[in-house]
Amino acid sequence: MDLGLNEEQEMLKKSAKEFLSKECPKKLVRELDEGDSGLSRDLWKKMAGLGWMGLPFPEKFGGNGGTLLDLIVLLDEMGYNIVPGPFFATVVLAGFTLMEAGSEEQKQAYLAKICSGEMIMTLALTELDGTYLPESVETVAEAKGDQYILNGAKLFVPDANVADFLLVAARTKSGADPAEGISIFIVDVKSRGVKVTPLKTLGRDKLCEVVFDNVTIPSKDLVGKLNGGWPVIKSILRKAAVAKCAEMVGGAQASLDMAVSYAKERVQFGRPIGAFQAIQHYCANMVTDVDGSRFITYKAAWTESEGLPSDLEISMAKAWTSEAFKRVAVLAHQIFGAIGFTMDHDMHLYFRRAKAGEIAYGDADFHREIVAAQLGL
Amino acid sequence: MDFHFNEAEKKFRAEVEEFILEEMLPGYADKDLYWPGGYGAIGEFEVRDPAVEKLREKMGERGWLTMAWPKEYGGGGRSFVEQAIFFELLSYYGMPGMDVSTLISGPTILRFGSEELKSEWIPRIVKGNLKFWLAYSEPNAGSDLAAIQARADIDGDDLIVNGQKIWGSGAHVADCGWMVARTDMAAPPYKGTSLFIVDNKSPGITMRPIVNINGFHSFNEVFFDNVRVPKKNVVGDMNMGFYYLMVALDFERLVISMGGFRRRFEDLLNYTRNTRRNGKLLSEDARVRAKLAQLATEIEIAFLLYYKTAWMMDNNLFPNIEASEIKLVTTLLSRKLADAGMEIMGQQAQLWPGSRHAPLSGRFAVGYLDSISAVIGAGTSEIQRNILAQRGLGLKRK
Ligand SMILES: Cc1cc2nc3c(=O)[nH]c(=O)nc-3n(C[C@H](O)[C@H](O)[C@H](O)COP(=O)(O)OP(=O)(O)OC[C@H]3O[C@@H](n4cnc5c(N)ncnc54)[C@H](O)[C@@H]3O)c2cc1C
Numbered sequence: 001m002d003l004g005l006n007e008e009q010e011m012l013k014k015s016a017k018e019f020l021s022k023e024c025p026k027k028l029v030r031e032l033d034e035g036d037s038g039l040s041r042d043l044w045k046k047m048a049g050l051g052w053m054g055l056p057f058p059e060k061f062g063g064n065g066g067t068l069l070d071l072i073v074l075l076d077e078m079g080y081n082i083v084p085g086p087f088f089a090t091v092v093l094a095g096f097t098l099m100e101a102g103s104e105e106q107k108q109a110y111l112a113k114i115c116s117g118e119m120i121m122t123l124a125l126t127e128l129d130g131t132y133l134p135e136s137v138e139t140v141a142e143a144k145g146d147q148y149i150l151n152g153a154k155l156f157v158p159d160a161n162v163a164d165f166l167l168v169a170a171r172t173k174s175g176a177d178p179a180e181g182i183s184i185f186i187v188d189v190k191s192r193g194v195k196v197t198p199l200k201t202l203g204r205d206k207l208c209e210v211v212f213d214n215v216t217i218p219s220k221d222l223v224g225k226l227n228g229g230w231p232v233i234k235s236i237l238r239k240a241a242v243a244k245c246a247e248m249v250g251g252a253q254a255s256l257d258m259a260v261s262y263a264k265e266r267v268q269f270g271r272p273i274g275a276f277q278a279i280q281h282y283c284a285n286m287v288t289d290v291d292g293s294r295f296i297t298y299k300a301a302w303t304e305s306e307g308l309p310s311d312l313e314i315s316m317a318k319a320w321t322s323e324a325f326k327r328v329a330v331l332a333h334q335i336f337g338a339i340g341f342t343m344d345h346d347m348h349l350y351f352r353r354a355k356a357g358e359i360a361y362g363d364a365d366f367h368r369e370i371v372a373a374q375l376g377l
Numbered sequence: 378m379d380f381h382f383n384e385a386e387k388k389f390r391a392e393v394e395e396f397i398l399e400e401m402l403p404g405y406a407d408k409d410l411y412w413p414g415g416y417g418a419i420g421e422f423e424v425r426d427p428a429v430e431k432l433r434e435k436m437g438e439r440g441w442l443t444m445a446w447p448k449e450y451g452g453g454g455r456s457f458v459e460q461a462i463f464f465e466l467l468s469y470y471g472m473p474g475m476d477v478s479t480l481i482s483g484p485t486i487l488r489f490g491s492e493e494l495k496s497e498w499i500p501r502i503v504k505g506n507l508k509f510w511l512a513y514s515e516p517n518a519g520s521d522l523a524a525i526q527a528r529a530d531i532d533g534d535d536l537i538v539n540g541q542k543i544w545g546s547g548a549h550v551a552d553c554g555w556m557v558a559r560t561d562m563a564a565p566p567y568k569g570t571s572l573f574i575v576d577n578k579s580p581g582i583t584m585r586p587i588v589n590i591n592g593f594h595s596f597n598e599v600f601f602d603n604v605r606v607p608k609k610n611v612v613g614d615m616n617m618g619f620y621y622l623m624v625a626l627d628f629e630r631l632v633i634s635m636g637g638f639r640r641r642f643e644d645l646l647n648y649t650r651n652t653r654r655n656g657k658l659l660s661e662d663a664r665v666r667a668k669l670a671q672l673a674t675e676i677e678i679a680f681l682l683y684y685k686t687a688w689m690m691d692n693n694l695f696p697n698i699e700a701s702e703i704k705l706v707t708t709l710l711s712r713k714l715a716d717a718g719m720e721i722m723g724q725q726a727q728l729w730p731g732s733r734h735a736p737l738s739g740r741f742a743v744g745y746l747d748s749i750s751a752v753i754g755a756g757t758s759e760i761q762r763n764i765l766a767q768r769g770l771g772l773k774r775k
Contacts, residue, residue: 126724128734129653129654129723129724129725130723130724130725131654131655131724133655135655135656136655155724155734156724199728199732199734200728200731200732201727201728201729201732201742202727202728202729202742202745202746209734268518268520268521268524269521269524270521276759278759278762278763279759330749333753334752334758334759337519337520337753338514338519338543338596338750338753338754340749341417341589341590341749341750342587342588342589342596343589343590344588345590348590348746348749351590351746351749355719355727359723359724359726359727363720363723364720365664365720
């Protein structure tokens with residue numbers, strides 16, 4: 001057994017921490033949260049310069065040849081700094097989809113540009129009901145000669161407002177099993193008939209509505225097998241769930257750190273509030289939640305990285321971390337009192353992300369169901 | 378025991394309901410994003426709306442805003458249970474009307490104020506158009522109000538007030554501050570603090586807005602620079618203000634928008650009855666049902682506590698322990714209702730008001746953020762627990 005990070009991961013963690021505290025201060029986070037695009041081109045370029053976009057992808061596409069676990073170490077730090085922008089959508093959602101299902105040409109054309117930071121991509125999967133089940137994919141791609149015609153509407157598509165290309169899950173065959181007959185296509189956002197509208201959300205992350213109105217897709221832009229998209233999506237959702245956990249673990253860690261240092265400073269009744277056992281117990285509950293979430297997340301990521309069956313581990317991690325980050329953020333708010341309820345304070349930035357993270361890629365109930373099924377129930 | 382409302386109470390309930398349905402301001406309840414238990418999204422803390430003023434005056438004419446006060450002070454001579462019914466229904470229908478002046482300052486003045494103070498302020502409060510804000514907290518005095526540093530020095534018939542208050546909700550739209558300041562710096566705070574009324578228009582007061590996490594300007598930081606306050610505005614005896622403050626805080630903890638909980642819960646029930654997920658109505662999903670059943674039970678407990686406190690007051694028992702219980706229970710419920718609602722609504726729940734697809738107009742998303750304030754404002758949950766353990770159960774501090 002080796003339950004520590006390896007040397008490279010330690011270095012990555014350290015350099016990411018240094019880089020982000022300098023290049024992604026809360027002032028920038030707020031600007032991006034409050035603004036429409038959520039993207040800082042400058043920060044994006046610098047992150048690309050560090051090779052972050054290609055971290056888990058093979059060197060022949062310009063990547064670093066790292067693993068999902070390496071990426072998790074980075075996302076933990078990004079979550080700590082709540083870095084806004086389309087990194088997650090581009091690297092985790094789109095990058096892994098291309099990696100798993102894309103043809104060699106598609107990888108050269110798209111994945112390589114993701115690695116170099118030249119291209120922003122996302123995955124358009126969920127629709128009106130927002131669930132991650134195959135039956136909710138109702139967007140249709142109809143074959144017409146050597147083209148497909150795409151019609152439908154996607155909701156909660158992350159960062160589509162700044163994406164160059166979308167990977168779209170669409171129905172190409174309808175039958176008894178909703179998981180059969182879904183295919184994935186690459187769609188240029190600038191194509192005629194694509195309309196992207198950012199949604200106003202509690203998380204202030206840039207989730208979008210994307211409407212396709214008779215959008216023409218050349219057959220060559222099919223990713224993977226025709227009607228064989230769902231197994232790919234399932235694999236991506238697994239990675240996305242554990243990757244989101246890593247961000248949430250980082251966010252929870254930051255919430256804990258902020259609250260503990262405030263509890264040491266803030267004096268009421270002639271002593272630091274951290275001297276009250278009520279507050280000490282809150283802090284103890286928080287650190288337990290942070291550590292528990294981190295362990296279970298890293299175990300899940302390692303399992304997936306090793307190519308082992310990981311449904312159980314990932315669903316445990318997502319079910320747990322979704323609620324743990326929320327608990328930690330609520331307790332941190334409680335420790336801050338009124339000052340934390342102000343827009344100028346940083347705490348709500350984390351509280352919002354805890355909610356967004358909880359919902360993304362399956363909430364706790366959704367994943368507990370998978371855990372139960374994995375237990376053979 | 379009889380858990381039913383009696384005939385008179387039922388009749389009064391019907392009368393109030395009729396009034397509300399008739400007088401409801403068009404669109405107000407839809408626009409106001411107030412979340413039960415929260416303090417950060419109350420329309421009346423943000424802007425002063427002439428239509429709301431008029432409505433309050435109408436309620437004032439009926440004696441409803443102060444209905445449980447003695448008749449000699451312009452009260453309605455009604456019971457506290459009837460008053461509880463009135464506020465339950467107001468909050469159920471999202472109608473404005475609850476205010477610091479009628480619910481906190483007025484009752485404190487009636488209890489401790491001189492006849493002179495009463496005759497000057499009570500009639501104006503009864504009319505319903507006088508708004509107070511609470512000037513208690515300071516940057517270094519939140520839970521620990523004994524640490525306040527604002528001071529008021531006697532100068533002839535006046536007090537000269539200096540210092541800084543913070544978190545004054547709705548201070549910018551109020552008429553008067555209901556303020557505590559040190560009047561004897563040499564004495565311990567509980568023997569050297571006074572409670573008084575300060576006119577917002579007094580020279581020397583400046584306010585700085587503070588925006589809360591929902592994006593509302595509800596808070597204010599308020600600076601006092603040699604502000605003159607007539608000594609006759611002091612409530613009760615000089616230097617005894619800390620005791621009055623504790624009582625005023627008990628009154629504040631009893632201000633609960635009970636009907637608001639039931640209303641939002643009904644919204645959620647209806648949503649689950651009308652929304653299908655994975656081919657099934659949400660109301661048929663076992664996990665959703667368990668969450669709703671749990672909420673229903675907690676709301677029932679809160680309702681019982683709410684009417685219990687009113688009933689106690691009608692029977693000359695002051696519910697100061699129960700005030701902390703109901704504050705603790707309802708503010709936690711505020712969070713649980715928002716949280717469970719958000720969980721049930723899933724992905725859509727994060728859509729903000731104004732979004733086309735936002736369920737229940739995005740109210741739960743606002744409530745989700747606002748419920749952070751519920752367990753902090755008017756005395757944090759930890760302070761309520763301290764009160765319950767120490768004052769209520771006699772557990773020692775050391
Ligand atoms: C939405 C909102 C509206 C408000 N409106 C007003 C208003 O109109 N007028 C006004 O004067 N004030 C107002 N307040 C201020 C409110 O009364 C204070 O926020 C509250 O009393 C807590 O004080 P604090 O924020 O300074 O937190 P602190 O007192 O600094 O507390 C920080 C943390 O320490 C805990 N703590 C403190 N002491 C103890 C203890 N002895 N034992 C255990 N834990 C402890 C607290 O519970 C909290 O978790 C409002 C607050 C909010 C959030």
